Amino acid sequence: MATEISQQLQVDRIIRGDSLTVLKSLPDSCINLVFTSPPYADNRKSTYEGIPIKEYVAWFLPIAWEVKRVLSDDGTFILNIKERTEGGERQTYVIELILKMRKQGWLWTEEYIWHKKNCYPGKWPNRFRDAWERCLQFNKQKRFKMYQEAVMVPIGDWSQKRLAKLSETDRTRDESRVGSGFGKNISNWLDRQFVYPTNVLHLATECANRGHSASFPLSLPTWFIKLFTQAGDIVLDPFIGSGTTAIACLAQNRRYIGIEAMESYYELAQASIEKWRAENDGNTAQMSLWP
Numbered sequence: 001m002a003t004e005i006s007q008q009l010q011v012d013r014i015i016r017g018d019s020l021t022v023l024k025s026l027p028d029s030c031i032n033l034v035f036t037s038p039p040y041a042d043n044r045k046s047t048y049e050g051i052p053i054k055e056y057v058a059w060f061l062p063i064a065w066e067v068k069r070v071l072s073d074d075g076t077f078i079l080n081i082k083e084r085t086e087g088g089e090r091q092t093y094v095i096e097l098i099l100k101m102r103k104q105g106w107l108w109t110e111e112y113i114w115h116k117k118n119c120y121p122g123k124w125p126n127r128f129r130d131a132w133e134r135c136l137q138f139n140k141q142k143r144f145k146m147y148q149e150a151v152m153v154p155i156g157d158w159s160q161k162r163l164a165k166l167s168e169t170d171r172t173r174d175e176s177r178v179g180s181g182f183g184k185n186i187s188n189w190l191d192r193q194f195v196y197p198t199n200v201l202h203l204a205t206e207c208a209n210r211g212h213s214a215s216f217p218l219s220l221p222t223w224f225i226k227l228f229t230q231a232g233d234i235v236l237d238p239f240i241g242s243g244t245t246a247i248a249c250l251a252q253n254r255r256y257i258g259i260e261a262m263e264s265y266y267e268l269a270q271a272s273i274e275k276w277r278a279e280n281d282g283n284t285a286q287m288s289l290w291p
């Protein structure tokens with residue numbers, strides 16, 4: 001469905017405008033994956049850079065509704081978000097948002113943790129440094145497209161030692177219920193070089209100054225793009241900032257639509273995409289997909 005619609009839908013572009021307004025102009029069920037990191041909740045700001053905490057859920061819900069409408073039935077919505085602390089405690093708007101989105105009809109399928117493995121050290125009186133963010137997974141139905149083999153990881157050195165001495169129990173325990181060939185029967189791991197990852201992603205934050213205060217690393221959208229889409233599929237980032245999701249799409253042969261409200265970030269995203277294309281021999285991804 002999404003691929004057919006993409007023939008008419010203009011893809012591989014950043015649209016300058018308000019996310020909700022632009023979303024309303026997109027057709028139903030045209031997107032395979034929505035991946036985004038929305039503006040932060042921040043009581044000190046009421047601009048595009050931050051939404052007051054008390055208004056956050058009400059502000060986001062109409063956007064979530066439109067995201068649900070434009071997403072294909074077997075598509076996935078990944079929301080990278082982390083509740084901030086205010087007045088010495090974690091705020092609850094992300095939890096409230098999840099509950100309200102379930103009422104909209106979303107399934108809260110999974111929660112991935114992005115462990116920022118290189119985050120800055122620091123000292124706070126009542127907590128330690130914050131080294132992770134949520135990547136919430138929402139779906140419209142239980143059966144959705146997922147390409148698990150695309151994100152398999154090397155089994156690692158530990159396996160040689162562990163697999164060298166297999167007990168009788170290791171050889172006879174039941175296989176996992178999903179029939180993956182892994183599970184508790186450890187002898188099934190013999191001769192495997194790759195295993196499925198966990199739902200904790202150990203990825204470094206972006207170190208290079210990309211001109212946006214909140215850009216995520218290229219590896220973050222890339223991982224989810226590989227997991228939930230195939231070449232030619234369409235990925236939407238309704239708060240695209242510096243264009244990271246678009247670059248991840250280009251590098252993975254996916255199509256993208258990005259939305260950005262601020263002119264300076266819109267220009268930055270366009271420039272990042274042009275730079276990527278120049279450094280990667282033009283638009284080879286597009287040409288190979290669209291004869």
Ligand SMILES: C[S@@+](CC[C@H](N)C(=O)[O-])C[C@H]1O[C@@H](n2cnc3c(N)ncnc32)[C@H](O)[C@@H]1O
Nearest residue numbers: 018019039048214215216239241242244260261
């Ligand atoms: C957290 S940043 C996203 C950063 C992005 N992931 C990157 O790697 O650069 C959120 C972005 O949403 C934009 N934004 C905020 N409110 C918006 C709205 N209503 N419509 C469209 N974009 C908006 C902000 O200007 C900001 O660039």
